[in-house]
Amino acid sequence: MSLWRQLTYGLRSLTHRAKRDRDVADEVEQYFEEAAAAWRSRGLSAEEARRAARLEAGNMTIVKERVNSYGWENAARSFVGDLRLAGRQLRKHPAFTLTATLTLALGIGANTAIFSVVQTVLLAPLPYQNANRLAVLDTHWTNSGHTTPRVTGPDAEDVRDQARSIEAASLYNGGNLGVQLHDHSVYTVVTWVDANFARVFSLQPIAGYLFTDADAHHAALVSERFARDNFGSTQAALGQVLHVENEPLVIKGVLPATFDFPAGTQVWEAYPLRPESRSRTAFNYKAVGRLRPGVSFQTAQTELNEISRRLETAYPGENRNKRLLALPLQKALTGDARPTLLLLWATVGFILLIACVNVTHLQLVRSMERQREIAIRKALGSSGWHVMQPVILEGLLVSLIGGMAGVLLAFPAVHVLVAMAPKELPRADEIHLNGWVLAFTLGLAVLTALVSSLLPALRAAKVDPAGAMKQDVSRGMGRHGAARLRDGLVVAEVAATFVLAVGAGLLLHTMMTLMSRDMGYQTRQLLVVDADAPAHSEQDAHRAVQQFNELFAQLAAVPGVEHVAGIMGLPMGNYGSNGYYKTRGGLPVDPGHEASSIFSVASPGYFQAMGIPIKRGRDFSAQDTFESPFVAVISESLAKQSFGDADPVGKQIQCGLDSDKWMTVVGVVGDVRQESPAENPGPALYMPMTQHPFYANQIHIVLRTEVKPLTLMNAVEEKIAQVNPFIALRFTTMDAMVNQSVAAERFRAALISSFAGVGLLLAMLGVYGTMAYSVAQRTFEIGIRMAFGAEKGAILRTVLEHAAKLACCGIAAGLVLSLILARLVTGMLVGVRPMDPFSLGAAALLLLLTALAAAFAPGWKATHIDSMAALRAE
Amino acid sequence: MLTSSPMADPNTDVIQGTLDMLILKTLSLEPMHGFGIARRVEQISRGVFKMNPGSLLTALQRLERAGWLDAEWRQTENSRRAKFYTLTRTGKKQLENETADWTRRASAIARLLKAEG
Numbered sequence: 001m002s003l004w005r006q007l008t009y010g011l012r013s014l015t016h017r018a019k020r021d022r023d024v025a026d027e028v029e030q031y032f033e034e035a036a037a038a039w040r041s042r043g044l045s046a047e048e049a050r051r052a053a054r055l056e057a058g059n060m061t062i063v064k065e066r067v068n069s070y071g072w073e074n075a076a077r078s079f080v081g082d083l084r085l086a087g088r089q090l091r092k093h094p095a096f097t098l099t100a101t102l103t104l105a106l107g108i109g110a111n112t113a114i115f116s117v118v119q120t121v122l123l124a125p126l127p128y129q130n131a132n133r134l135a136v137l138d139t140h141w142t143n144s145g146h147t148t149p150r151v152t153g154p155d156a157e158d159v160r161d162q163a164r165s166i167e168a169a170s171l172y173n174g175g176n177l178g179v180q181l182h183d184h185s186v187y188t189v190v191t192w193v194d195a196n197f198a199r200v201f202s203l204q205p206i207a208g209y210l211f212t213d214a215d216a217h218h219a220a221l222v223s224e225r226f227a228r229d230n231f232g233s234t235q236a237a238l239g240q241v242l243h244v245e246n247e248p249l250v251i252k253g254v255l256p257a258t259f260d261f262p263a264g265t266q267v268w269e270a271y272p273l274r275p276e277s278r279s280r281t282a283f284n285y286k287a288v289g290r291l292r293p294g295v296s297f298q299t300a301q302t303e304l305n306e307i308s309r310r311l312e313t314a315y316p317g318e319n320r321n322k323r324l325l326a327l328p329l330q331k332a333l334t335g336d337a338r339p340t341l342l343l344l345w346a347t348v349g350f351i352l353l354i355a356c357v358n359v360t361h362l363q364l365v366r367s368m369e370r371q372r373e374i375a376i377r378k379a380l381g382s383s384g385w386h387v388m389q390p391v392i393l394e395g396l397l398v399s400l401i402g403g404m405a406g407v408l409l410a411f412p413a414v415h416v417l418v419a420m421a422p423k424e425l426p427r428a429d430e431i432h433l434n435g436w437v438l439a440f441t442l443g444l445a446v447l448t449a450l451v452s453s454l455l456p457a458l459r460a461a462k463v464d465p466a467g468a469m470k471q472d473v474s475r476g477m478g479r480h481g482a483a484r485l486r487d488g489l490v491v492a493e494v495a496a497t498f499v500l501a502v503g504a505g506l507l508l509h510t511m512m513t514l515m516s517r518d519m520g521y522q523t524r525q526l527l528v529v530d531a532d533a534p535a536h537s538e539q540d541a542h543r544a545v546q547q548f549n550e551l552f553a554q555l556a557a558v559p560g561v562e563h564v565a566g567i568m569g570l571p572m573g574n575y576g577s578n579g580y581y582k583t584r585g586g587l588p589v590d591p592g593h594e595a596s597s598i599f600s601v602a603s604p605g606y607f608q609a610m611g612i613p614i615k616r617g618r619d620f621s622a623q624d625t626f627e628s629p630f631v632a633v634i635s636e637s638l639a640k641q642s643f644g645d646a647d648p649v650g651k652q653i654q655c656g657l658d659s660d661k662w663m664t665v666v667g668v669v670g671d672v673r674q675e676s677p678a679e680n681p682g683p684a685l686y687m688p689m690t691q692h693p694f695y696a697n698q699i700h701i702v703l704r705t706e707v708k709p710l711t712l713m714n715a716v717e718e719k720i721a722q723v724n725p726f727i728a729l730r731f732t733t734m735d736a737m738v739n740q741s742v743a744a745e746r747f748r749a750a751l752i753s754s755f756a757g758v759g760l761l762l763a764m765l766g767v768y769g770t771m772a773y774s775v776a777q778r779t780f781e782i783g784i785r786m787a788f789g790a791e792k793g794a795i796l797r798t799v800l801e802h803a804a805k806l807a808c809c810g811i812a813a814g815l816v817l818s819l820i821l822a823r824l825v826t827g828m829l830v831g832v833r834p835m836d837p838f839s840l841g842a843a844a845l846l847l848l849l850t851a852l853a854a855a856f857a858p859g860w861k862a863t864h865i866d867s868m869a870a871l872r873a874e
Numbered sequence: 875m876l877t878s879s880p881m882a883d884p885n886t887d888v889i890q891g892t893l894d895m896l897i898l899k900t901l902s903l904e905p906m907h908g909f910g911i912a913r914r915v916e917q918i919s920r921g922v923f924k925m926n927p928g929s930l931l932t933a934l935q936r937l938e939r940a941g942w943l944d945a946e947w948r949q950t951e952n953s954r955r956a957k958f959y960t961l962t963r964t965g966k967k968q969l970e971n972e973t974a975d976w977t978r979r980a981s982a983i984a985r986l987l988k989a990e991g
Contacts, residue, residue, distance in 0.1 A: 034909035
């Protein structure tokens with residue numbers, strides 16, 4: 001109540017100032033009138049009574065003032081008054097104001113933009129109910145320290161049934177798949193989930209119902225977007241049938257568009273609660289769960305450890321050293337993006353530091369000009385706080401304006417950032433400026449105001465009136481301490497910029513390395529078609545392979561197409577497999593360290609289409625059929641790993657992809673980088689599509705073209721539709737896939753480089769400011785030297801030498817700082833060491849040149865000082 | 875004739891910390907304007923306490939904002955516009971608290987002084 005009155009009364013008196021003044025005056029006057037009247041009634045004359053009242057109650061004006069000054073609003077008003085004064089001062093110095101504001105706008109804008117990404121991705125809770133209780137299950141091996149984000153069906157089932165700390169758990173699996181609708185097919189993210197999935201996320205369908213365990217393999221949920229795009233409305237989607245991998249599924253419900261876990265899923269197919277894969281060594285599932293309210297992740301983990309130990313005892317073979325881990329879902333989703341985002345955050349922190357240093361410097365220059373004024377004010381009795389206040393208020397005002405300009409800059413910056421971000425950046429569509437971000441910006445602005453005005457304010461407070469009045473900066477008799485301080489700021493600025501430039505250099509060097517790497521195949525002129533042919537039974541699969549082979553022949557006839565082939569396990573593609581293999585006649589294998597390899601299934605002509613060289617033996621051919629002896633082609637790495645220098649052609653190899661038949665090695669091909677240019681080439685085992693039909697219905701068709709690959713898109717799509725309209729398609733090019741695979745590296749390199757550019761600009765401003773100021777300060781001294789015959793060249797040289805000296809000190813400090821910070825980026829570098837001499841040298845040279853360039857204009861001006869005018873001035 | 879010159883008086887300052895209580899007590903009798911309160915306090919204390927208008931009017935603002943007083947502009951007997959203060963319910967409670975507190979302390983001081991004497 002009273003707080004409320006304080007606030008409203010105060011606000012009312014602020015907004016109705018005149019009325020409050022009038023009321024107080026009226027009340028005080030009435031008091032004095034009554035007092036006089038009281039004296040009159042005791043027999044005094046009117047004049048005597050007034051005098052007596054004044055004698056007793058004091059001066060009316062003073063009383064009015066005293067009563068008027070009650071209330072918090074008066075303090076607020078005097079603050080606003082001081083702020084207004086500071087504003088007037090800023091208007092009178094537009095060059096200072098503009099430079100300082102712009103500098104801070106850049107610094108604060110960059111920080112706001114990056115923080116809005118950090119806040120949404122790393123800090124904001126996931127947009128699910130009870131998000132802080134959602135967990136993923138990982139499998140961890142205590143002996144090797146290896147962890148996979150997957151689980152086996154039986155392990156996860158045991159956890160789900162036994163763990164009391166987990167309220168609900170669901171197994172799921174899936175990926176990009178073709179979905180056949182009644183008149184067309186689409187390529188989208190399909191996830192198989194059990195009936196617990198909706199419980200874990202507390203899902204409510206916006207239309208229809210959730211499915212139950214009895215609906216397994218018969219029902220599906222779709223997202224609102226999928227329903228709109230394919231059926232027109234959510235209601236129209238209900239009851240429709242769609243086919244996934246030849247299974248007819250009835251759409252039972254539609255989920256809100258905001259929910260698309262995992263990874264942008266549009267279709268959730270019902271799978272049974274009892275996992276179909278019964279092996280404890282096949283990691284076919286992922287699992288999410290929800291902890292019971294009040295249960296911590298630590299408690300849950302303790303329980304999981306115990307269950308893991310029980311399973312280890314029960315299944316000593318399969319579950320040896322195996323631990324199931326419960327990790328927060330948020331961490332699991334955003335963990336990969338964390339280092340990049342933190343790096344960016346640290347970078348913009350550096351930018352802000354540079355901006356602060358610049359503003360500090362500008363304020364120092366301004367307060368030196370004001371030194372005499374401050375000295376006079378101190379001589380007249382102003383306290384230290386009183387001479388500091390205008391400096392700090394000016395800083396605050398500049399920072400707030402800069403902060404506002406920064407937020408305006410941040411709006412487009414966030415847009416660009418999200419557009420540039422790699423597809424893997426989680427939660428990118430949630431990113432926008434919000435209250436948290438604005439509060440962060442405001443805090444940042446106040447902080448920068450304090451940081452950047454602290455030094456100038458303290459200096460103002462320390463001004464010694466007598467000393468300062470004797471000194472005259474315009475005669476080149478400035479205090480040495482002040483000059484040293486400004487030099488120190490420039491050194492700090494150059495050091496911070498150097499760190500940014502080194503970071504940018506390292507990441508750019510990494511990018512260049514990646515882009516120029518030999519992938520092991522030709523990426524140019526290669527059209528890639530994701531093709532998903534529906535197949536369920538063995539006959540379906542054989543038919544699909546047959547159809548694909550016919551299709552390859554027809555596609556090869558399309559004008560502009562050179563070679564066509566199919567592949568399951570395309571580098572950077574969606575599908576792939578890997579595992580252990582055995583050989584006969586190969587090198588001996590350590591028990592416990594079985595040889596592993598990537599498994600790919602390819603059609604004849606794949607190596608030719610991709611430009612992968614055949615080093616020995618032969619490619620697959622039409623004669624390699626399901627009935628003929630099984631064959632395989634291996635990569636050079638695999639040959640070296642398992643056969644050493646011996647000729648592997650004719651040797652036997654076996655893997656657990658889909659059959660345990662031994663295969664004869666018929667050829668050896670060159671190595672490829674499978675996941676990205678950042679990866680080293682490794683062992684690969686290729687098998688023909690005809691002999692592994694179950695792995696040959698979801699493939700990539702690769703077409704080596706003579707023309708621009710995407711121009712053939714329509715012709716290819718038409719051909720495929722003629723053969724089988726239910727093959728779901730998606731087109732891309734190999735170049736695009738390679739580019740996509742280094743998107744994270746490109747994102748980092750581009751951002752850090754642009755930040756380094758901003759830093760460089762600010763550092764240049766800083767050096768320019770210092771030099772220009774010191775030249776202006778030394779006009780008198782330079783004038784004398786020129787009058788005594790100093791050469792223009794010598795004058796210019798002193799200015800440039802000074803700048804070079806500062807830059808070198810800054811570079812040296814930056815070098816030390818880079819050494820300390822280098823380990824932050826080590827994990828992000830490919831083909832370049834953190835102490836890359838090229839990057840360090842380039843950064844040093846760049847900064848030195850920048851400093852010299854910034855110092856040149858003031859230096860040039862110094863050589864044109866008219867000695868007579870300089871001496872006469874004052 | 876001036877019967878009592880303010881300058882010649884002994885100390886007439888209100889005891890520190892009791893200003894609020896005196897105002898609240900005075901207003902518990904009837905709504906009053908500022909000078910009314912000052913005069914009433916002076917009269918009842920037989921001239922021992924005299925209120926300074928600056929302190930009094932500032933205190934009235936403070937008490938009003940604390941919610942212990944309400945204020946409204948009314949006409950006085952000689953039809954002059956004046957600000958009249960009324961005790962609120964929370965003000966009454968506050969007065970009770972302060973009175974109890976004061977009595978406790980005053981009797982303690984009285985006991986101490988008696989013991990010394």
